[in-house]
Amino acid sequence: MWTMDELVERVRLALAAQYPGAPNGRIRDLPDRRAIRWYATTGLVDRPAAMRGRTALYGPRHLLQLVAVKRRQAAGLSLAQIQAELAGAGDAQLAEIARIPADLLTTAAAPTAADTPRARFWADAPAPPTSAPPAPAPPAPASAPRAPASASPAPAPSASAPPGAAPSMSAPPMPAPVPAAPGTPVAAVALGGGAVLLMPGTPHGTDYADITAAAQPLIDLLAARGLLANPDGRHR
Template identity: 45%
Template sequence: MEWTIGELVERASAALPPAARQGGRVRDVPNERLVRWYATIGLLDPPAARRGRVALYGRRHLLQLIAVKRRQAEGRSIAEIQAELAGATDQALEAIARLPASPDGSPAPREARPRFWTGPPAPARNGPPVPPAPARNGPPDPPTPAWNGTPGSPSPASPPPVPSAASAVPAVRLAAGVTLLLDGASRVPSHDDLAGIAAASETLLAVLRERGLASPEGKP
């Protein structure tokens, strides 16, 4: 079993309970940036293999990642976890991670969250919806008088068209060569909006890089 870093994060998140407040802080589920940091400080082994530029991870990485999050949920510091898990055997990691069994030996996944880039596109909106015209109980409008002007002169009943001003579309740069256009946005994204978009785009960027549709990490 080999997974990309995005798939590894999904399986680890599926095996962990929902985020809960402990000691006044929110224990979050792992993400791709956290996996890379754990590998840098030795809590995760290097990738098991590579498919081109894509790093691949195996079951031991999954056990290590979940074991670290279990110990953090118990209040252990990173230094304490490093001392305990450095060089730990698969059996020791199994005992700490407590993975729920499934036919392929991986944690039973939670219901997959919908990926916004795979669904049908939302209908384009150029402005607020137009309310229906109110019912009228009075007499009908008089007919528009016929235009008897000379050819080429404007009709009084048809005013000249007014060109509409181009509206600015907010955009969020996700990575080098990847920009998200918020065509239907009614306001400029806030700092919290940008943080949420950045977290949600990790899996999309991994897919784009894997398929050669985005620049590899570290290159402009």
């Protein structure tokens, strides 16, 4: 079976040899889709042999009829004369007039993309999973709380600003404190004025005095900014 476009192509191939063409400009050398439908309406050509959805399909007899009509038109006969001659004609009589090569009557054309039935993907069963889903990750071990990554401490007020004044926006942000690792001993060293230094490990002997002396500039800064609980008790 052929579509109408495939049928027209076979008519062209069948008339490629020994065909003088239409006798005048009012008749086409080759039938187009509109002419084939008209021939089927008047009985010169049979109705389509089958339907594939909304696509009409044609067979070898339709090819014989169309080529026979065009050869009779080339000989000068009118459509009325051709219809009177070929009405009810058998395949043998049509083949004698049409003189079509046998391979055009028997060779099936490959279906085009438009005629290929679409795959019914919605009717297919779902494919089995190729592998098991990944196991969930184990929970992270508990640790000391950390400051949020996005949180940043407020900038310290300027040394010349009075206590309680709004902090300067130009002061650089202080880094967030990093807690000691779990299990690490933490020692507290009093620096005076109520300030306490927390540090990992345990100081011994003169470590306390050396730490207090080294931290004196920090104590003075905290006192100047009003950040000590007992400013008068700082070391000098």
